[in-house]
Amino acid sequence: MSVNVIAIDGPAASGKSTAARELAAAIPGAVCINTGSMYRAVAWKAMRDGMDPAHPDRDRLNRLLETIRMRFVSTPEGCELEVDGERPGNALRTPEVSAGASAIATIPEVRRKLVELQRAMAAEQMIVMEGRDIGTVVFPDAKYKFFLTASPEVRARRRLLQDGGNPDPAEVARVAAEIAARDKTDSTRADSPLRRAEDAVLIDNSTFSREETIQRMLERIQRKMTVMPYRVPYADTDQMGVVYYANYLVYFERFRNELLRDAGYTYRRLEEDGIAMPVIEAVCSYKASAKYDDLLEITGRFAEAKGVKVKIECEVRREGKILVEGYTVHACMDLKSGRPTRPPEFIRELLLKP
Numbered sequence: 518m519s520v521n522v523i524a525i526d527g528p529a530a531s532g533k534s535t536a537a538r539e540l541a542a543a544i545p546g547a548v549c550i551n552t553g554s555m556y557r558a559v560a561w562k563a564m565r566d567g568m569d570p571a572h573p574d575r576d577r578l579n580r581l582l583e584t585i586r587m588r589f590v591s592t593p594e595g596c597e598l599e600v601d602g603e604r605p606g607n608a609l610r611t612p613e614v615s616a617g618a619s620a621i622a623t624i625p626e627v628r629r630k631l632v633e634l635q636r637a638m639a640a641e642q643m644i645v646m647e648g649r650d651i652g653t654v655v656f657p658d659a660k661y662k663f664f665l666t667a668s669p670e671v672r673a674r675r676r677l678l679q680d681g682g683n684p685d686p687a688e689v690a691r692v693a694a695e696i697a698a699r700d701k702t703d704s705t706r707a708d709s710p711l712r713r714a715e716d717a718v719l720i721d722n723s724t725f726s727r728e729e730t731i732q733r734m735l736e737r738i739q740r741k742m743t744v745m746p747y748r749v750p751y752a753d754t755d756q757m758g759v760v761y762y763a764n765y766l767v768y769f770e771r772f773r774n775e776l777l778r779d780a781g782y783t784y785r786r787l788e789e790d791g792i793a794m795p796v797i798e799a800v801c802s803y804k805a806s807a808k809y810d811d812l813l814e815i816t817g818r819f820a821e822a823k824g825v826k827v828k829i830e831c832e833v834r835r836e837g838k839i840l841v842e843g844y845t846v847h848a849c850m851d852l853k854s855g856r857p858t859r860p861p862e863f864i865r866e867l868l869l870k871p
């Protein structure tokens with residue numbers, strides 16, 4: 518089952534944080550998590566304790582990792598990291614901490630600890646998580662993956678403007694060299710190096726505005742996402758006043774109709790084309806219940822096509838929170854011969870596009 522994560526990876530200053538913040542704002546119930554700030558926080562704490570982030574004393578570092586607590590707090594600008602009850606804010610953004618974060622991020626114990634914290638954050642909500650290894654290591658099963666990049670000069674210029682610096686050629690060259698050094702450490706380290714996941718959508722935003730980048734990402738997400746709103750009627754509830762468990766399979770079916778329609782098809786047309794897709798497996802996992810008059814959002818996608826089988830995933834949410842998730846597996850059948858057949862071309866094509 519793919520996890521409810523939009524993973525954004527890419528080199529330094531490629532626009533990941535802005536994209537994550539704005540995508541989370543555009544998707545109901547989504548929150549954004551900037552994993553770079555977590556590595557920065559470890560470097561910041563280690564440096565404050567007198568350690569050299571490139572060669573820290575391992576026992577002291579391990580003690581720090583054992584007790585460190587991190588959580589993201591929502592702010593009007595997005596979200597801010599709280600470390601052991603403190604909010605370091607801009608103290609995490611100094612050039613010393615940037616270089617320290619890149620160095621300390623090569624240490625496997627640090628990565629193990631932060632990956633564990635990051636996975637625990639993706640429990641119930643849709644998460645937009647950005648970093649270097651989100652689509653490859655933290656959430657290889659993320660539902661949507663992006664790899665953002667831009668030319669070194671564009672990235673240096675953006676970083677300078679963001680920090681209130683003067684983008685004259687000498688300054689741009691200096692910051693570009695700093696960024697290049699960090700990219701090198703990040704992409705050549707042995708543990709979880711920065712690289713694009715094979716199934717990540719590559720966006721080089723050198724010539725795009727911020728809005729254009731977000732627009733492209735949203736288009737990719739929506740192309741994969743059909744959303745069906747559904748208001749629960751009395752008829753769907755049981756004596757406990759909640760939606761009867763078996764009804765969710767009916768919701769899944771209604772949703773599949775919409776999914777096909779979104780792809781430019783209908784089930785009727787498939788049958789006219791001589792193909793049926795009977796269900797051969799249905800899985801449903803219940804996390805919370807829905808009640809009469811709740812407005813549900815049912816979403817999902819074609820997840821896999823293997824041999825003659827097609828897997829369709831489905832989620833039922835209320836205000837962003839997942840109530841039920843599951844999938845059905847269908848065997849494609851030639852109606853004339855009654856024999857198994859390959860999935861229709863359009864489904865295979867949809868699955869080939871990231």
Ligand code: DC
Pocket residue numbers: 529530552553554556557615618619622647648649650651699703
């Ligand atoms: O995204 P950023 O520039 O704030 O990240 C700071 C450093 O943290 C970066 O140079 C490498 C490291 N990092 C990492 O190794 N893995 C991540 N998922 C995020 C950041």
